[in-house]
Amino acid sequence: MSTPKLPEETYAIAEDIKTMRIRGAGRIARAAARALEIAAEKYSGPDDIATFKKYMEQAAKLLKSTRPTAVSLPNAVNYVMRVLRESEYRSVKEAVEAVIERAEKFIQYSKSATKKIGEIGSRLLEDGDRVLTHCNSSAALSVIIEAWRRGKDLEVYATETRPKFQGHITVTKLAEAGLTVTLIPDSAVRLLMKRLDKVVVGADTVTANGAVINKVGTSQIALAAKEHNVNFFVAAESIKFSPHTVIGELVTIEERSPLEVVPQEFLERNPGIRIRNPAFDVTPPEYIDAIITELGVIPPQAAIMILVEEYRREIRDELLRATEDLEE
């Protein structure tokens, strides 16, 4: 018996994540949870648990494949799917309800996480601070905007963030919130660093050793901050911590289309020029002063603590898988 087809909406969300119409790790995670919820709601196959599970696993696989780097995506998908994978259900209806409830719970938690990070992180910023952010991160913006709302006067700088200019979204959001912000080219971060007190960025993935994978350019900002003794903070929901890295798996850095960097006619005119366009880079834990999570502020070296507490089961499974591979 063939598995029923996934609903259009689920495909549409997957496509939007892939093409970056939906971006930002938190938003991607919530969209993925929503896509699973929709898939469950619209299930039109036979009343057979095994078929439903297979159908949902297909949706899970589709969503996970859209962005290789963003760990929030598999974490969100696994979080929702766990109710199906680990519990027994008498009917498909019961299973559908469980998935919907779980997805909703996830979306609520994820939304409140950004807010909590803002509340916790805002304490790290002081009145009169000159702060730089890179790319567009809801968590980092939550920290900056919350600090400003609490009456701290901040001088905020944002990089344009080539190639896709996510800095334009950042300055729009800051201006809408009432802050004044200065846009700078990515190449000017070291020149500016002398004037800065703090850097706050987001994260795509936090690894077991406390390294942060984030928008390309983050690691050189951290390097320049270190050189200038400027505090470097990463705002990251616990959903961005990667359980797979505990067993030594590397995070794949996605390379995106050259057309993000130059127009088609430039490529046609210059067949001898190759464009390399990595979307992310890795900032080593030595360059990070603290990671702000919804569970509290931690030194990057304590990333493993969050991982063990939040992803005990995933880590156990990963370790089991790894040792089984060894025994084979």
Place this chain on the structure above:
Amino acid sequence: MIPEEYVKLVEDIKYGRIYSSTETVIHGLEALRNLVLRGGNREAILSFAELAEKLVEVRPTSALLKNSIREMALSLLEAYRSGGIEAAREAVSEAYEKLRERMERSLETAAAIAAKRIEDGNVVLTNSYSVFIKKTFEKALSDGKDFNVYVTESRPGSEGLNFAETISRMGLPVTLIVDSATRYFMKKIDKVFLASEAVAANGAVINKVGTSLIALAANEARVRVFIVTSTLKFSPETILGEYVELAEADPNLILPPEKREAWGSRVKAKAPLFDVTPPEYIDAIITERGLIAPQVVVMLIREIYGWPPRVAKIEEELRELKKVARG
């Protein structure tokens, strides 16, 4: 008054719209020469002084511009005093030709020395658009070296795109990256070659913004950094404790017009043209006088300008020129 035809040139120089810093200066000197050659008697000298003042004012960073104008103005002043406008015209042409020749010679020699530092199989990184780096690659290619080059886009002006096209047409394998990806690729790079707008007495190098970030990332990855330049770009004023002023580009370069209205006054922009790379991050400075450690720059300045350096203040020189022209 600066003649209408040069107003745009002044703005192009101010905002770094002429990509290479050497070519920027050549355009400026050409304009100055032409003013003297084609203008009337006193007006020619006056407009030379005015345009020269303006150029130094809008591009305070460029040591080559200051050094060249200083020499040109000095010969002009002496010639005009002793032989009037005819002598002045001759002197300015001669000074211009002499400067061009020195630039050309130092470019050839420095590039030839730098090219020796490129070895077969090297992966080299550079930024922006420089005639010194272009010449270096040209020489390395004609020496039969097999190497490939990473070029950063170099915002805000994006001259890197143009440079990538230029050297790709020379037959070099080129990889273009955004400025943010510099540290990501540094592990793959063997050597970094950069140019300069000015070299300070302590060996610090002023160059296109982003240069110091590249040098920092290179230093972290233990990749060597070479500056290819001319002693004409050494700044003798810095020995006397003067700072090099950093020029800024037009902020509208990074403020997209379609967003400006929505953003209003809450969103500002800062688009610096240059930054300063400290000598610790530079392995060698290569000029027509050879390859030196940045710490040795001060010795070369001393050799060229004497000790203490005998450097006329450009502003005073130009004021004097105006006084003489007014009679």
